[in-house]
Amino acid sequence: xxxxxxxxxxxxxxxxxxxxxxxxxxxxxxxxxxxxxxxxxxxxxxxxxxxxxxxxxxxxxxxxxxxxxxxxxxxxxxxxxxxxxxxxxxxxxxxxxxxxxxxxxxxxxxxxxxxxxxxxxxxxxxxxxxxxxxxxxxxxxxxxxxxxxxxxxxxxxxxxxxxxxxxxxxxxxxxxxxxxxxxxxxxxxxxxxxxxxxxxxxxxxxxxxxxxxxxxxxxxxxxxxxxxxxxxxxxxxxxxxxxxxxxxxxxxxxxxxxxxxxxxxxxxxxxxxxxxxxxxxxxxxxxxxxxxxxxxxxxxxxxxxxxxxxxxxxxxxxxxxxxxxxxxxxxxxxxxxxxxxxxxxxxxxxxxxxxxxxxxxxxxxxxxxxxxxxxxxxxxxxxxxxxxxxxxxxxxxxxxxxxxxxxxxxxxxxxxxxxxxxxxxxxxxxxxxxxxxxxxxxxxxxxxxxxxxxxxx
Amino acid sequence: xxxxxxxxxxxxxxxxxxxxxxxxxxxxxxxxxxxxxxxxxxxxxxxxxxxxxxxxxxxxxxxxxxxxxxxxxxxxxxxxxxxxxxxxxxxxxxxxxxxxxxxxxxxxxxxxxxxxxxxxxxxxxxxxxxxxxxxxxxxxxxxxxxxxxxxxxxxxxxxxxxxxxxxxxxxxxxxxxxxxxxxxxxxxxxxxxxxxxxxxxxxxxxxxxxxxxxxxxxxxxxxxxxxxxxxxxxxxxxxxxxxxxxxxxxxxxxxxxxxxxxxxxxxxxxxxxxxxxxxxxxxxxxxxxxxxxxxxxxxxxxxxxxxxxxxxxxxxxxxxxxxxxxxxxxxxxx
Numbered sequence: 001x002x003x004x005x006x007x008x009x010x011x012x013x014x015x016x017x018x019x020x021x022x023x024x025x026x027x028x029x030x031x032x033x034x035x036x037x038x039x040x041x042x043x044x045x046x047x048x049x050x051x052x053x054x055x056x057x058x059x060x061x062x063x064x065x066x067x068x069x070x071x072x073x074x075x076x077x078x079x080x081x082x083x084x085x086x087x088x089x090x091x092x093x094x095x096x097x098x099x100x101x102x103x104x105x106x107x108x109x110x111x112x113x114x115x116x117x118x119x120x121x122x123x124x125x126x127x128x129x130x131x132x133x134x135x136x137x138x139x140x141x142x143x144x145x146x147x148x149x150x151x152x153x154x155x156x157x158x159x160x161x162x163x164x165x166x167x168x169x170x171x172x173x174x175x176x177x178x179x180x181x182x183x184x185x186x187x188x189x190x191x192x193x194x195x196x197x198x199x200x201x202x203x204x205x206x207x208x209x210x211x212x213x214x215x216x217x218x219x220x221x222x223x224x225x226x227x228x229x230x231x232x233x234x235x236x237x238x239x240x241x242x243x244x245x246x247x248x249x250x251x252x253x254x255x256x257x258x259x260x261x262x263x264x265x266x267x268x269x270x271x272x273x274x275x276x277x278x279x280x281x282x283x284x285x286x287x288x289x290x291x292x293x294x295x296x297x298x299x300x301x302x303x304x305x306x307x308x309x310x311x312x313x314x315x316x317x318x319x320x321x322x323x324x325x326x327x328x329x330x331x332x333x334x335x336x337x338x339x340x341x342x343x344x345x346x347x348x349x350x351x352x353x354x355x356x357x358x359x360x361x362x363x364x365x366x367x368x369x370x371x372x373x374x375x376x377x378x379x380x381x382x383x384x385x386x387x388x389x390x391x392x393x394x395x396x397x398x399x400x401x402x403x404x405x406x407x408x409x410x411x412x413x414x415x416x417x418x419x420x421x422x423x424x425x426x427x428x429x430x431x432x433x434x435x436x437x438x439x440x441x442x443x444x445x446x447x448x449x450x451x452x453x454x455x456x457x
Numbered sequence: 458x459x460x461x462x463x464x465x466x467x468x469x470x471x472x473x474x475x476x477x478x479x480x481x482x483x484x485x486x487x488x489x490x491x492x493x494x495x496x497x498x499x500x501x502x503x504x505x506x507x508x509x510x511x512x513x514x515x516x517x518x519x520x521x522x523x524x525x526x527x528x529x530x531x532x533x534x535x536x537x538x539x540x541x542x543x544x545x546x547x548x549x550x551x552x553x554x555x556x557x558x559x560x561x562x563x564x565x566x567x568x569x570x571x572x573x574x575x576x577x578x579x580x581x582x583x584x585x586x587x588x589x590x591x592x593x594x595x596x597x598x599x600x601x602x603x604x605x606x607x608x609x610x611x612x613x614x615x616x617x618x619x620x621x622x623x624x625x626x627x628x629x630x631x632x633x634x635x636x637x638x639x640x641x642x643x644x645x646x647x648x649x650x651x652x653x654x655x656x657x658x659x660x661x662x663x664x665x666x667x668x669x670x671x672x673x674x675x676x677x678x679x680x681x682x683x684x685x686x687x688x689x690x691x692x693x694x695x696x697x698x699x700x701x702x703x704x705x706x707x708x709x710x711x712x713x714x715x716x717x718x719x720x721x722x723x724x725x726x727x728x729x730x731x732x733x734x735x736x737x738x739x740x741x742x743x744x745x746x747x748x749x750x751x752x753x754x755x756x757x758x759x760x761x762x763x764x765x766x767x768x769x770x771x772x773x774x775x776x777x778x779x780x781x782x783x784x785x786x787x788x789x790x791x
Contacts, residue, residue, distance in 0.1 A: 006611040183468035187475060399629065424471065432478045439483070443620065444627035 001042040003247050004200050004446075008039070016254050025178050029152050032255065036157040040120065047119040051155055054084070058129040059150045065136045066143035074137045078130050085126040088119055093319035121161035123316055125154065127286055132168045134290060141169045149175045158251035162244050164262040164282040171257070179256040184424045191423040191431070192250025194438045195414060199243030202441025203407050207236035210400045215372055218382040222394040226385035232400060233372050234365045235407055238267065241280065246418055265415050267364075267408075270356040272333050275364060287313050303335035310334060317371070322379055326370035333363065483620070490626075491619040496638040500626035503557035504568045506634045511553045513642040516577055519552035519784065521647070522565060523584025524592070526719035527556035530768040531582075532664050532777045533646045539666070539781030540788075547788055554647030556584060562696065563594035566703055573710045580713035580787055582780070583703065585741060585749060587729050590696045648773065667774040675779035677717075677750040680742035687736040687743075697737055701744035708746070713787050716741060720752040720776055725765035728753060750783050752776065 001008045015035045022028050041048040061077040095113040102109050135141045144150040153171050214221060214229020221229065245262035252259040262281050269275035276284045287309050295305040307328065314327015366386070373379035417423040423431060466474070490497045499509025511517055519540075521531050533552025541548035555572070565583070572578060615621045625631060636652075637645065641659040649655045689697060704714040718738065721728050730753035738749040761772030768776055 005608055006615065007608045010607075010611055183472045187468065187472040190472075190475070402629075424468070428471065428474055428478065431475050432482065435475070435479050436482060439479070440627060443624050444629075446624070 001039045003244065003251075004197060007042070011035075011039070012251070012254075019255055020181055026148070028179060028255075029148050029175065032152050032156060033148065036152070036155040036160060039157045040155060040160060043120055044117070047117075050084070050088075050119050050122075051125070054081070054125065054129060055147075055151045055154045057081075058132065058154070059144070059147050061133060062136050062143035062150070063145075065133065069137060069139070071137075074133060077133050081126055081129050081133070085122055088117070088122055090315075090319045124163050124165055125160060127165050127283075127316075128167075129154065131165070131286060131290060135168055141172070144168070144172055156252070156257070158248040159259055162241070162248070163280070164245055164248060164260050165286050166259055166282070170260060174257050182256060184421055185253050185256065185258075187424045188421045189250045189253025191435070192246050192253060192418060194250075194435060194442075195418060196243045196245070196247030196250055198438035198441040199239045199246065199414075201243075202438075202445045203403070204236050204240035204243055206403055206445055207232045207239065207400075207407075210397065211236045211372070215378075215382065218373075218378065218385050221385045222392045223385065223390075224393045224396060226382060228396050228400055228404075230365050230369065230382075230386065231404055234267075234361075234368050235404060237368065237371070238263075239407065249418075261419060263415070265412055267361050268357060268412070269360050269364075270353050271360060272330065272337055272363070275360060276330075276334075283313070283316075302338060306334045306338070307331035321376050322370045322373055325376065325379075326367055329367045329370065333367075487618060487620045490623055493639065494619055494623065496635075496642070497619070497623040497626040499638050500631045500634040501623060501628075502631075503559065503634075504564050506638060507555040507557050507647060508568055508571045509638055510642040510645060510647065511555055511572070511575075514551065514553055516551045517553045517575060518550040518577060518579045520572055520575075520578060520581045521552070521554045521556055521584075522560070522569075522572075522581060523556035523717075523719070524560045524586060524588050525556070525558040526586060526588070526766055526768075527584040527717070528554060528558065528648055528650065529763070530648075530719050530773055530776050531556070531780065532648050532773050535664055535666055535774055535777035536781050536784065539778045540785055543781055543785045544789065547785060550579075552646070556647070558650075559592055560584075560589060561592035561594050562590050562699055562703075564592075565589075566699070569703060569706060573707055573712065578710075578712050580715070580784065581707050582784065583700075583714065583716050585700065585716040585718050585738060586753075587734065590700075664770070665774065667771075667778045670775055670778045672779070672782070675752070675755065675775060677752045677779070677783065678754050679783070680738045680749040680751065682742055682746045682748070684739040684743045687739045689736055689740055693734075693737045693740070697740040697744055700741045701746075704741075704745035704747050714745065714747045715783065715787055716745075716747065716749040717780065718749065718751040718753045719766075720755050720757050720761070720768065720772070722757050722759050722762045722765045724759065730754075748783070748787070750780075752779070 001011075015031065019028055019031055022031060037048055037051070040051060057080065058077070061073075061080075065073060065077065092113050095111045098111045099109075099113075102111075132141075136143045144153065149172060152175055153166075153168060156166075156171070159166050211229055211233035214225060214232065218226065242263045249259045249261060260282055264278040264281065266275050266279035269278055291312055292305055292309040295308060296302070297305060308331070310331030311324060311327040314323040314325070314330070317323045317326070366383075369382045369386070370376075370379050373382055417426070417434065423434070426434075495509045495512060499506040511520070519533065519537065521527055521533065531554050533554050537547075537550040537552045540550055572581065626635065633652075637649075637655050641649075641655045644659045644661075645655060646658065649658050700716070704716070707714045716738070718730050718734075721730065730751065735751070738751055742749045757772075761768055761775060763769040763772075
């Protein structure tokens with residue numbers, strides 16, 4: 001169920017009310033599990049069976065790993081988890097590419113393209129269980145003895161579909177202790193839900209119109225049109241995913257649970273490494289801990305490790321060559337950043353930082369072209385309009401400029417209110433003013449019903 | 458100091474106060490929107506905005522409908538002032554310019570019933586021009602979901618709240634109309650699209666009348682109901698019938714009707730109003746039983762216009778003065 005749908009909120013409110021009226025922890029966990037399965041199944045009910053299988057399999061596997069620490073066992077469990085992801089997400093992509101490669105060498109062996117659907121959030125929940133199994137293997141956590149708690153950890157609806165990728169050691173202990181109503185946490189949660197929804201509806205969905213228009217027919221764009229379309233997409237993607245993550249953290253807070261924040265003003269980054277410490281933080285940490293460091297991390301061939309890690313991260317986002325090249329681009333840039341010492345004009349004063357910020361932002365934007373374009377050819381066409389002659393100009397829609405400027409300027413202040421319960425500490429008048437702005441955006445711009453972009457991954 | 462005082466309030470009370478404040482704000486907004494529903498509805502579309510603004514006027518005797526050509530080109534106050542000078546019996550008439558940018562034939566037909574039931578409306582002047590008949594329809598009512606999903610049912614229930622029903626008034630594109638609708642509407646004649654003009658009218662500024670008006674220069678080509686039948690293209694034939702129906706729908710309510718073709722500068726090319734649309738004008742007059750006044754054929758100087766198809770303030774003063782002549786005739790029943 002979409003977080004920005006009426007049905008979701010209509011069911012969320014009684015769920016929250018019932019949750020806090022239940023006096024037993026177990027009852028609350030059962031309610032959370034039932035609600036999570038319902039919200040997940042509402043979109044595509046057969047996927048619930050896959051989710052239940054993943055829960056059952058990983059619960060058992062965790063228990064077995066707890067008794068017997070063995071590398072082959074870990075590989076088998078992780079391999080089984082990844083094979084599901086592989087089948088549902090990449091089988092069609094691989095079959096199509098094998099067919100194309102065979103056709104190139106004149107072999108007409110038609111590998112059938114499996115007609116599979118993409119279960120919502122499979123990339124996220126697969127990564128979550130993989131991390132769980134590795135953590136159990138490393139004895140960083142104990143395997144969860146309660147199936148109920150494990151199931152709630154696995155499919156807690158705020159984080160199930162698009163993250164944050166919550167580690168077991170962050171969530172499971174919260175589920176073990178009796179959850180007490182914390183008014184300040186609930187208060188902050190309300191604001192996070194409101195702010196996240198406003199970011200999604202009032203910013204991302206509005207900018208989506210401009211971005212979609214630009215990417216629909218890049219060949220017809222002027223140079224200015226291509227750049228403004230790209231800025232629109234960069235901020236759309238940011239507001240969309242930031243809005244979702246913020247809502248997820250807020251929704252969890254309404255149930256007295258704490259999830260990690262996933263964003264920290266990423267477009268204020270002054271290097272690409274800094275960017276990945278601020279953008280989709282839980283995914284970056286996952287790849288660092290489970291791919292980059294096991295590959296050798298900073299100790300052996302860090303450049304190559306970065307290249308491999310980021311290419312895999314690209315592939316994680318989507319089964320397409322555009323995502324592979326996008327990841328490769330990030331990997332190359334990160335590797336270069338490690339090699340090339342700071343240039344003299346990148347001094348660490350305000351001007352130097354600003355210059356770096358502008359360069360990093362534009363570099364990230366250019367790579368977003370690959371993220372958004374449906375094919376490499378379409379991405380090439382868009383790059384041509386951005387960078388190569390003829391350079392022509394056109395009037396930029398004033399509405400787009402207003403949205404971009406206001407959002408770019410306001411994001412830092414909005415982000416400030418989202419952490420450390422700062423919103424709750426604000427004077428009530430300021431809280432009402434901020435809530436009014438959020439409600440205004442939701443009220444005026446609701447209705448586009450655009451899916452969250454990261455639901456596709 | 459304040460922050461410290463805030464922090465001494467228990468968290469539960471702060472939460473209650475926050476929720477209560479937000480609820481109060483929403484209730485107040487709902488009350489305001491419900492109380493001024495027509496105005497908030499009006500903000501969602503130019504056509505509805507003009508209709509809502511006209512309804513804030515206690516009396517409207519003379520109404521102008523059309524596109525931006527008429528919106529920019531007619532000052533109802535100047536028309537009625539000139540009417541009073543031409544025919545003392547028509548003195549004290551009140552006019553309103555309900556024309557709006559992008560008006561289409563479909564929109565006109567949809568909005569017409571709202572004016573037809575207006576008490577005291579004596580005459581309506583409808584623009585007849587190429588954009589008026591060829592603009593795309595611009596629907597203002599959002600389609601109410603008819604499917605039976607839970608989401609749709611909820612959406613339908615929520616539309617009972619005025620705040621939800623008229624929420625498009627709050628879109629940034631529409632928000633600019635709210636001051637005019639909520640504050641200035643009763644003092645506007647309908648041609649004031651810029652904020653400065655709206656404020657000036659609200660403060661009581663009167664538009665200067667045309668000082669060097671030359672009636673011979675502004676004499677329109679008149680098509681009367683007595684015109685002989687003309688052969689039309691298939692597309693124009695449909696348009697003529699629809700316009701005639703529109704005219705008759707006003708006449709059925711005892712409202713006099715005339716069509717006016719706005720002036721164009723000589724630079725405006727192509728201008729079908731000068732040649733290929735003339736048979737249509739004749740047919741509209743014949744089928745609708747009303748006159749068509751064609752000002753498009755006038756050899757108009759550029760200093761009357763702000764661009765090739767829109768009049769400036771001087772042009773507005775002159776065309777308003779010129780329109781008074783045939784309107785007076787319309788009211789006299791001649």
